[in-house]
Amino acid sequence: MLPLQIAWRFLTSSKGQTLMIVLGISIGVSVQVFIGSLIQGLQISLVDATIGNSSQVTITREDDTEYIDDYQSITSEFLNQYEDIDVVSYAIDQPGTLIDDGETNPVLLRGFDQERSNAIYQFDEKLIEGRLPSTDNEVIVGDVLFEDMNLAIGSSYEMNVVNIGSVMVEIVGVYDFGVTAIDESWMISNLGTVQSLIGVGDVVSRIEMQVSEPFDADIIMRGLQTDLGNDFEVTNWKDQNADLLSGLNGQSVSSIMIQVFVTLSVVLGIASVLAITVLQKSKQLGILKAMGIKDKEASLIFLSEGFFLGVFGAIGGVSLGLGLSYMFTKFAVNPDGTPVIDLYIDPQFIMLSAGIAILAASLASLIPARRSSKISVIEVIKNG
Amino acid sequence: MASNVIELKHVKKIYGTTIKTEALKDINLAFEETSFTSIIGQSGSGKSTLLNIIGTLDRPTEGQIFINGKETSKMNKNELSTLRNEAIGFIFQFHYLLPEFTAIENVLMPIRISKQKVTDEIIKRANELMDLVGLSKVKDNLANNMSGGQQQRTAIARALMNQPKIILADEPTGNLDSDTTKQIYQLLRKINRELQTTFIIITHDRKVAEEADRIIEIKDGEVNVDVTNQQYRQKD
Numbered sequence: 001m002l003p004l005q006i007a008w009r010f011l012t013s014s015k016g017q018t019l020m021i022v023l024g025i026s027i028g029v030s031v032q033v034f035i036g037s038l039i040q041g042l043q044i045s046l047v048d049a050t051i052g053n054s055s056q057v058t059i060t061r062e063d064d065t066e067y068i069d070d071y072q073s074i075t076s077e078f079l080n081q082y083e084d085i086d087v088v089s090y091a092i093d094q095p096g097t098l099i100d101d102g103e104t105n106p107v108l109l110r111g112f113d114q115e116r117s118n119a120i121y122q123f124d125e126k127l128i129e130g131r132l133p134s135t136d137n138e139v140i141v142g143d144v145l146f147e148d149m150n151l152a153i154g155s156s157y158e159m160n161v162v163n164i165g166s167v168m169v170e171i172v173g174v175y176d177f178g179v180t181a182i183d184e185s186w187m188i189s190n191l192g193t194v195q196s197l198i199g200v201g202d203v204v205s206r207i208e209m210q211v212s213e214p215f216d217a218d219i220i221m222r223g224l225q226t227d228l229g230n231d232f233e234v235t236n237w238k239d240q241n242a243d244l245l246s247g248l249n250g251q252s253v254s255s256i257m258i259q260v261f262v263t264l265s266v267v268l269g270i271a272s273v274l275a276i277t278v279l280q281k282s283k284q285l286g287i288l289k290a291m292g293i294k295d296k297e298a299s300l301i302f303l304s305e306g307f308f309l310g311v312f313g314a315i316g317g318v319s320l321g322l323g324l325s326y327m328f329t330k331f332a333v334n335p336d337g338t339p340v341i342d343l344y345i346d347p348q349f350i351m352l353s354a355g356i357a358i359l360a361a362s363l364a365s366l367i368p369a370r371r372s373s374k375i376s377v378i379e380v381i382k383n384g
Numbered sequence: 385m386a387s388n389v390i391e392l393k394h395v396k397k398i399y400g401t402t403i404k405t406e407a408l409k410d411i412n413l414a415f416e417e418t419s420f421t422s423i424i425g426q427s428g429s430g431k432s433t434l435l436n437i438i439g440t441l442d443r444p445t446e447g448q449i450f451i452n453g454k455e456t457s458k459m460n461k462n463e464l465s466t467l468r469n470e471a472i473g474f475i476f477q478f479h480y481l482l483p484e485f486t487a488i489e490n491v492l493m494p495i496r497i498s499k500q501k502v503t504d505e506i507i508k509r510a511n512e513l514m515d516l517v518g519l520s521k522v523k524d525n526l527a528n529n530m531s532g533g534q535q536q537r538t539a540i541a542r543a544l545m546n547q548p549k550i551i552l553a554d555e556p557t558g559n560l561d562s563d564t565t566k567q568i569y570q571l572l573r574k575i576n577r578e579l580q581t582t583f584i585i586i587t588h589d590r591k592v593a594e595e596a597d598r599i600i601e602i603k604d605g606e607v608n609v610d611v612t613n614q615q616y617r618q619k620d
C-alpha cells in the first residue's frame with residue numbers, strides 16, 4: 001500500500017517530531033492507564049472491605065418476630081437454582097445482655113451454621129486467640145468487648161434475654177473483624193445454642209448469601225422476592241450502602257472525565273501537529289497529485305500517519321502506565337510493606353485505553369487528511 | 385499523416401473574479417504524435433498557464449482540450465488523475481522528488497500510484513531508465529543526496545516511467561548550468577526518438593528552442609508565432 005508506505009517514510013524522516021508526538025500520546029495514555037487502575041483498585045478494595053465478609057443478599061421474614069422454619073427447602077428449591085449464588089448460610093440472632101461482676105453490656109448473640117458461615121465471615125482467619133466454638137453454649141467474642149469487660153477465655157458468663165431467660169455461655173476464643181460495631185457486640189456461636197435459648201425448634205432468622213457478581217445483588221434480590229412471596233423480605237447490600245455506591249459512582253465519573261479530557265488534549269495535539277505536517281509535505285503532495293495520486297489516497301497518507309502515531313503512542317503509553325503503576329505499588333507503601341492502594345490492572349481496560357488512543361489519533365488525522373485534498377498542484381508548482 | 389495526440393479548441397483562461405487577468409485568449413493548437421515542440425515567450429505571457437491546462441492540472445475558463453481524442457473537461461477529478469498517471473509525464477523547473485525516498489523509488493512512484501505490481505520487469509525498466517539518464521551509480525541515494533542535475537535527471541526518468549505518450553516540461557533546465565542543460569536536452573531528444581514520446585517544452589533559452597521541431601511563441605495570451613524549425617531559422 002503506497003499511502004501507508006509514504007506515511008511511514010514521512011514519519012521516519014522527521015524522527016524528532018514523530019517522537020515528540022508519540023511521547024505526547026504515550027503520556028496521555030499512561031495517565032489514563034494509571035488513574036484508571038488506581039481508581040478501579042481503590043473501588044475494589046473499598047467494596048471488598050464493605051461486603052467481602054458480610055451477607056450480600058439476605059432473606060428474613062416480613063414480620064421479624066417470626067422465624068424461617070423451612071430454610072432447608074428454600075435452599076434446595078430456590079437458592080440452588082441461582083448459579084450466581086456462591087454461598088448460602090443460616091443464622092439465628094437474639095439480642096441480650098452479657099453480665100460479668102455486675103457489669104452489663106448489650107450484645108447480639110448470633111447463632112451460625114458454622115461450616116457454611118465460615119465461607120462468608122472467615123471466622124477462622126479473624127480468630128486472634130483461642131479456638132472456634134464447637135459445641136452448644138460455646139461462643140467467641142470480639143476483641144473490643146473482650147477487653148472492655150475484661151473477659152477471660154475458658155470462663156463461663158451469664159447472658160440474659162428479656163422475657164426469655166438466661167443462659168450460660170463459655171468464651172472459647174476472641175476474634176477481630178476490624179469493625180468496632182461488630183467487635184463490641186457480636187457473640188458468635190452455633191445455631192443450636194441460640195435455638196435452645198429462645199426455645200424454638202430447628203428454625204433460623206436469616207438466610208445469608210454471597211454472590212459471584214456483588215453488583216448484581218439487587219437483580220438476585222428481586223428474583224428471590226418473586227420466588228418467595230410476601231411472607232419474606234429479601235434485602236441486598238446495595239440498598240444498605242447507598243452512600244458508598246454514590247461515592248463510587250462519583251469517582252467513576254471523575255475518572256471518566258479525566259480520561260475524556262486527556263483524550264481530547266491528545267486529539268487536539270495530534271490534529272495540530274499533523275495539520276502542520278500537511279503544509280510541510282505540500283511539495284510532495286503536489287507532485288504525487290501531478291503524477292495521478294487520487295485525493296482519497298492522499299488523505300489516506302495522513303490517516304495512516306495518525307494511525308501509526310496512535311499505535312506507537314498506545315504501546316508507549318501502556319508500557320509507561322504499567323511502569324508507573326508498578327513503581328506506585330513499590331514506593332507508595334504502608335509501614336508493613338504492603339501497597340497503600342492495590343492497583344487493579346484490568347487487561348480489558350488497558351486494551352480499551354489503547355484502542356481509544358488509536359481511534360483518537362486516527363480521528364485527529366481526519367482534519368489534516370481533509371486539508372490534504374485541498375492542496376492544488378498549481379499552487380505548489382508556483383510557490384516551488 | 386500522424387494523428388494529433390493533443391488538441392486545444394478556443395481555450396481561454398481568465399484568472400480572478402474582481403480583477404480579471406486574461407492569461408489565455410482563444411488558443412487553438414494541435415500537437416502531433418512524436419512531435420518535439422518548444423514554447424517560448426516573455427515572462428507572464430501565459431506559457432505555464434497553457435502547459436498546466438494541457439496537463440489537466442488546471443481547467444480552462446472556456447474551450448476544449450482533447451488528449452488522445454478524449455475531451456478532458458467532462459472528466460472528473462479521479463478520471464483526470466488516471467489520465468495524468470497513464471498518459472502524461474511532467475518535468476518542472478524544480479525536481480519535486482520525494483526526499484523521503486531513494487532515486488529509484490522516486491522513479492517507480494508513478495507505477496505504484498497506478499497500482500500496478502512492481503514486477504521484476506518493471507524494476508528492470510526503472511534501472512534501464514536510470515541508465516538512460518546516467519544515474520545507475522546513485523540510484524539508491526535518497527533524493528536529497530544528489531546534485532541538482534542528478535535530481536532533475538531523476539525527475540525525467542520518473543516522468544518516463546509509465547511510458548506516457550506525452551511529456552510536458554516547464555523550463556526543465558531553468559535551475560541548471562549550461563553544460564548540464566545541453567546534456568539534458570540531448571537526453572530529451574534521444575528519448576523522443578527512441579521512445580516515440582511527444583514533447584512540449586517551455587524554455588527561455590533561444591538556443592534550446594532552436595533545437596525543437598516546432599517553435600511556438602506566446603505573446604499576451606495568444607499564439608504569436610507557430611513555425612517549424614526551418615522557418616524559424618530562416619526568419620532570423
Ligand SMILES: Nc1ncnc2c1ncn2[C@@H]1O[C@H](COP(=O)(O)OP(=O)(O)OP(=O)(O)O)[C@@H](O)[C@H]1O
Nearest residue numbers: 399400405407425426427428429430431432433434
Ligand atoms: N493564480 C493566478 N491568479 C491570477 N493571475 C495569475 C495566476 N497565475 C497566473 N496569473 C497571471 O497569468 C499570466 C500568465 O502567467 P503564466 O504563469 O502562465 O506566465 P508564464 O508565461 O509562465 O511566465 P514565466 O515565464 O514568468 O513563467 C500572468 O499575467 C500572471 O500574472
Ligand SMILES: [Mg+2]
Nearest residue numbers: 431432433554
Ligand atoms: Mg512559467
